Amino acid sequence: ESIFQGFFVGSxxxxxxxxxxxxxxxxxxxxxxxxxxxxxxxxxxxxxxxYAVAAPEVNxxxxxxxxxxxxxxxxxxxxxxxxxxxxxxxxEIAKKRGxxxxxxxxxxxxxxxxxxxxxxxxxxxxxxxxxxxxxxxxSEKEADNYYRQIMNVLDHVWFQYKIPVVQLPTSMTxxxxxxxxxxxxSKGTQLGVFDLLNARFTRYDVNLRSLWDDxxxxxxxxxxxxxxxxxxxxxxxxxxxxxxxxxxxxxxxLLTLDSSYTELGQFQxxxxxxxxxxxSEHISKTIDKLMSQRESGFGAVKFAxxxxxxxxxxxxxxxxxxxxxxxxxxxxxxxxxxxxxxxLSDSYSSSTDSKIEKDFREIQQWFDDDTLIPEMVxxxxxxxxxxxxxxxxxxxxxxxxxxxxxxxxxAYDFLTHEPPEYSKLxxxxxxxxxxxxxxxxNTSINSxxxxxLLDSETNxxxxxxxxxxxxxxxxxxxxxxxxxxxxxxxxxxxxxxxAFDCLLCNDYDGFIESRRSAVCDECRKLIxxxxxxxxxxxxxxxxxxDKRLEYKAxxxxxxxxxxxxxxxxxxxxxxxxxxxNSGGGNLLIGVDDDGKAIGLEKDYxxxxxxxSDGFSQHLTNMVNKYLDKNSNAYFEASFHRLDGKEICLCxxxxxxxxxxxxxxxxxRFFVRMNNTCQPLDMEEAxxxxxxxxx
Numbered sequence: 001e002s003i004f005q006g007f008f009v010g011s012x013x014x015x016x017x018x019x020x021x022x023x024x025x026x027x028x029x030x031x032x033x034x035x036x037x038x039x040x041x042x043x044x045x046x047x048x049x050x051y052a053v054a055a056p057e058v059n060x061x062x063x064x065x066x067x068x069x070x071x072x073x074x075x076x077x078x079x080x081x082x083x084x085x086x087x088x089x090x091x092e093i094a095k096k097r098g099x100x101x102x103x104x105x106x107x108x109x110x111x112x113x114x115x116x117x118x119x120x121x122x123x124x125x126x127x128x129x130x131x132x133x134x135x136x137x138x139s140e141k142e143a144d145n146y147y148r149q150i151m152n153v154l155d156h157v158w159f160q161y162k163i164p165v166v167q168l169p170t171s172m173t174x175x176x177x178x179x180x181x182x183x184x185x186s187k188g189t190q191l192g193v194f195d196l197l198n199a200r201f202t203r204y205d206v207n208l209r210s211l212w213d214d215x216x217x218x219x220x221x222x223x224x225x226x227x228x229x230x231x232x233x234x235x236x237x238x239x240x241x242x243x244x245x246x247x248x249x250x251x252x253x254l255l256t257l258d259s260s261y262t263e264l265g266q267f268q269x270x271x272x273x274x275x276x277x278x279x280s281e282h283i284s285k286t287i288d289k290l291m292s293q294r295e296s297g298f299g300a301v302k303f304a305x306x307x308x309x310x311x312x313x314x315x316x317x318x319x320x321x322x323x324x325x326x327x328x329x330x331x332x333x334x335x336x337x338x339x340x341x342x343x344l345s346d347s348y349s350s351s352t353d354s355k356i357e358k359d360f361r362e363i364q365q366w367f368d369d370d371t372l373i374p375e376m377v378x379x380x381x382x383x384x385x386x387x388x389x390x391x392x393x394x395x396x397x398x399x400x401x402x403x404x405x406x407x408x409x410x411a412y413d414f415l416t417h418e419p420p421e422y423s424k425l426x427x428x429x430x431x432x433x434x435x436x437x438x439x440x441x442n443t444s445i446n447s448x449x450x451x452x453l454l455d456s457e458t459n460x461x462x463x464x465x466x467x468x469x470x471x472x473x474x475x476x477x478x479x480x481x482x483x484x485x486x487x488x489x490x491x492x493x494x495x496x497x498x499a500f501d502c503l504l505c506n507d508y509d510g511f512i513e514s515r516r517s518a519v520c521d522e523c524r525k526l527i528x529x530x531x532x533x534x535x536x537x538x539x540x541x542x543x544x545x546d547k548r549l550e551y552k553a554x555x556x557x558x559x560x561x562x563x564x565x566x567x568x569x570x571x572x573x574x575x576x577x578x579x580x581n582s583g584g585g586n587l588l589i590g591v592d593d594d595g596k597a598i599g600l601e602k603d604y605x606x607x608x609x610x611x612s613d614g615f616s617q618h619l620t621n622m623v624n625k626y627l628d629k630n631s632n633a634y635f636e637a638s639f640h641r642l643d644g645k646e647i648c649l650c651x652x653x654x655x656x657x658x659x660x661x662x663x664x665x666x667x668r669f670f671v672r673m674n675n676t677c678q679p680l681d682m683e684e685a686x687x688x689x690x691x692x693x694x
Contacts (some may be wrong), residue, residue, distance in 0.1 A: 001082045003161055004075060004153065011164040012042035015172070028056030037167070045163075052113045055091075065091040069099065069110040076149055086113075103599040106131040111150070121154055173252070193254050194234040201258060204267040211273065212237070215280040221287040222280060225312070228303040240279045240313035243360050244320050249313060282316040282323075285613075289315070293638040295651060296336060299404035307397035307404070309345040310352050314360055315339065321364065326641045331367045338363055340526035341380040343401045344387065380527055389519050390512075392446040394427070399448045402494070403427060404521050406453050410492040410633060412656060414477060415458040417489050419630050427451045428459040430467060430495075431508050439508035449515050450508075452493045468503035468511075485693075488656065494518045537640050537649060540586055541595045545675040548585035550575050553592050555615065555622075555648075557602035564606050572619075573626035573661060574670055574677055579652035580627075580634050580659045581692075582672035590647035599645030612639040612646065619648075626661050634659070658689050 002009050014037040025031060025040075027047045035592050039046060050056075052068040059065055068088050074080035085112070089099060098104035105112060106128050115121035125147060132143040198208040212234060216223045226233040238257065239249040245260040246253055261272045290298045290306055300306040315335060322331040338359065342348055347355060355376075362374035391398045411421060429450055436445040443449065454463070462471050476486055487500050495503070496518045501512035543549055555572055558565035572589065579585040590600040600615060607614030616637055635652040660667040669685040670677050680688055 001085045003157055004070065004085050006156070008162070009045060009163060010042065011166055012046065013040040013166045014038060015166070015168040016170050021254045026050050028054065028058040032494075053116045055114045055117075056067045058182070067094045067099070068112060068113045069105075072109040072111055072150060075153060076146075088349045102127060106135070111154075117160055119158065121158070122151070125151055125154070192231055192235065193251055194231065194238060196255060197238065197257065200255075204269055204272075205271060206267075206272065211276050214275075215283075219280055219284040221284040224303070225283070225287060227308055227541060232309065236309075236313045236316075237276075237279060237283065239356075240283060240316040240320075241275060243313060243317035243356070244275065244279065247361060248357050249360075250357070251679050271342065278320055278323075279316060283312060285319055285648035286312050286315040290562075293408050293410070293633055295408075296332070296638065297408065298336075298339065300400070301407045301566060305400045305403045305407075307400040308348045310348055310356065311339060311342060315357055317360065318363060321557070322367065325367075326644075327367075330637055331641045332638075333587065334363065334366050337527055338377055340523070341374075341377045342522060343397050343404075344527065345376065345380050346397050347376070349397065377527065384524065384527065387520065389449055389516055390443050390447045392444050392448070396448075401523075402451075402519055403453060405519065406493050409494060410656070411453045412489050412492045413455055413458055414489065414493075415455075415462055415479075417656070419633065428454040428456075429465065430463075430503070431506075431511070432463065432465045434465045435467065439506070441508040441512065443509070443512045445508075449510065449519070450514050452495075461615075469506050492656070494522065505673070513567055514554040537588075537642065537647075540588060541591065541597070541642075541650075545594070547582070547672055547674055548579075550579075550585070550587050550591045550675070550677075551591040551593055551595060552587065553598060554600070555589055555603045555619065556606060559598075559602075560631040569622050570626060570661075573622055575633070576623065576635060576652060577627055577659050578651065578670045578672040578677040580631065580655035581670065581688075582654075584652050584654040585672065587650040587652060588647060589650065590645065597642045597647050600639075600648060601646075615639075615648065619650075626663065627659055628662075631655070631659055657693060658685075 004068065016037045025390060026043075051420070055067060057065060066088050068086060071084055074084040077147070089097070094100055099108070099110060100112075104110075111121075111124070115124045129143050129147040132138040132146060133140060138146070144674055166570050194208065194212075201208050209684065215237070216226060222233065229537050235254075242254050242257050242260075243249050245257070249298075258267060258272075260327060261268045287334070289296070290300045290312070291302075293299055293301065298306075303309070310474075318331075318335055322328050325331060342359070359374055359376050362372070363375070365372045365515075366374055387398075389398060389402065393399060410419065430452055431439060431441075431445060431450050433445050439445070444523065461476060466474075472486060475481075487497060490500055490503075494515060496514060499511050499514035499518065502508075502514060540549060545551055550632075552575065553559050554568065554571060556564055556566050556568045571589075575587050579587065590598060592598050598648075600612070603615060604610050604612070616639075619637055620632055623629075623635075634655045635650050637648055637650050639646055639648055660669055662668075669688075670678050671680060671688060672678075
């Protein structure tokens with residue numbers, strides 16, 4: 001329609017560089033000649049035009065071929081809709097209705113676009129003019145006038161209408177081509193770095209798109225990432241690979257990624273595909289860590305509150321680098337410190353490639369030398385006291401940071417005291433926005449310091465437009481709970497005692513300052529770690545078992561019988577339950593009764609992937625089975641290598657509610673007494689619970 005009305009349909013971008021890629025012809029066209037050019041932009045337009053004019057015997061849709069016609073009556077009628085000028089019919093239907101015969105075409109005033117193919121549409125038009133005079137009885141003058149109007153349009157379309165073709169020089173580099181393309185093609189389907197590399201890698205019999213589909217099929221996290229951020233997820237995969245192999249992630253390095261897998265002129269296909277699988281695995285683990293609420297997790301329970309998704313390829317490539325290091329836990333701690341420094345700095349909001357490359361190099365140096373702290377970390381430590389955490393913009397990294405810290409604390413609902421359903425969660429005001437003038441605060445009512453993660457139902461039913469003093473009083477009265485209980489509940493939202501006091505008297509400025517202090521304290525712990533995990537582990541091993549410490553030789557490997565014994569899993573679950581009900585503590589697995597590391601090798605052998613990942617996943621499933629899913633938030637499992645033996649440290653928090661062990665549909669309550677785990681009967685349990693959870 002646009003061409004027949006003389007409208008501009010865009011330009012075509014080509015490049016005579018076929019030697020670097022495996023190419024395919026325009027859909028339905030014959031095989032390529034040796035002097036072809038690559039069409040970078042305009043493939044769909046060229047394909048559509050070719051299909052309409054040449055009518056190749058290939059299906060445009062899933063099942064049928066199509067023929068296109070110009071409705072001559074609509075073409076010459078200024079009142080007709082542009083959508084009526086070109087009409088299409090399945091070839092099968094066109095044949096049945098006679099649209100492929102000239103007689104029907106003439107009577108229906110349908111010009112077949114296939115007449116352009118040999119530029120002989122003039123013959124069709126002469127026969128059409130004769131039809132108008134001889135069959136429809138139109139006068140010579142009227143027929144000539146009708147003929148000239150149509151021929152003027154057809155001649156303009158075929159001989160005068162121009163589609164600009166931009167031909168890039170052969171000498172232009174691939175990264176320059178990609179940059180030009182991205183700048184001129186801001187709409188429609190973009191041909192990005194992934195698409196260019198997909199075409200390039202086909203020469204090595206590697207289909208990147210198939211590998212990408214496999215990654216999505218094998219890792220739910222990658223599917224979710226693709227759904228949330230689209231094509232950036234493909235770019236992250238390539239950047240992680242490129243960082244791992246070359247230490248760079250900018251476009252021109254991505255576009256020559258294949259050179260890193262070429263030795264003596266031969267592309268190492270198996271090595272590339274193995275690295276692709278490993279990077280996929282580590283990207284999935286990175287997303288797990290970003291969304292984990294555990295102590296070492298990053299707390300972004302939804303993609304929307306990940307401060308910087310561009311950190312995904314950096315972390316994934318670093319995880320791959322340290323996968324087999326004995327000091328992996330120490331390296332992980334450094335990655336965590338760097339991550340929080342980046343989020344606090346707001347430095348990844350623009351021009352990130354060079355910063356990512358610099359940080360990637362410096363973090364690896366830090367792995368090997370504790371004194372070589374990355375500049376990103378040092379700079380953030382220097383300027384930490386300048387942070388005020390008063391941002392009101394939801395897209396700011398600092399805004400998202402506070403939401404992540406709240407989720408790491410547990411963010412128990414103000415009303416129900418249940419862990420929230422994060423898919424239904426959003427951030428809401430603590431002091432209602434509608435009363436801003438009453439508070440007369442020095443900080444905007446929309447500040448992140450006055451917002452937290454709340455269920456919409458709680459916000460609508462209890463907070464509404466009430467003052468904090470009113471809705472807190474209403475919650476306590478309706479639920480019959482003490483002020484102390486509610487204080488503990490709100491503490492999971494980084495609302496310390498001083499801030500809670502301000503809520504009770506509707507002191508907005510006092511609340512903001514108290515909560516600012518609490519947020520600062522949390523952030524300070526993240527970028528100023530006080531103790532190395534290894535030192536912490538050694539201190540524990542030098543202690544005897546007590547109320548806060550327990551050793552277990554294995555998770556499910558019976559050391560005495562030298563075989564797997566799943567009954568041992570219940571014992572581990574029981575120990576976790578005891579600590580959760582008794583103020584928390586530490587459980588070391590892979591350590592004998594004398595505090596000697598014996599390792600988890602036998603346990604690992606019982607899992608499919610024979611690693612700490614399988615162990616960790618099974619531990620999570622085991623807690624789901626014997627305790628409940630929410631209990632996984634009350635402990636953190638980490639793995640450490642001592643004297644060549646890998647052990648597991650479970651740091652258990654005090655649970656904010658009673659935790660029961662369930663077996664054969666029977667619930668039992670356990671507590672830690674001295675260095676043993678003890679069951680309580682119904683009366684004892686009731687008394688204990690009433691004293692510890694009010």
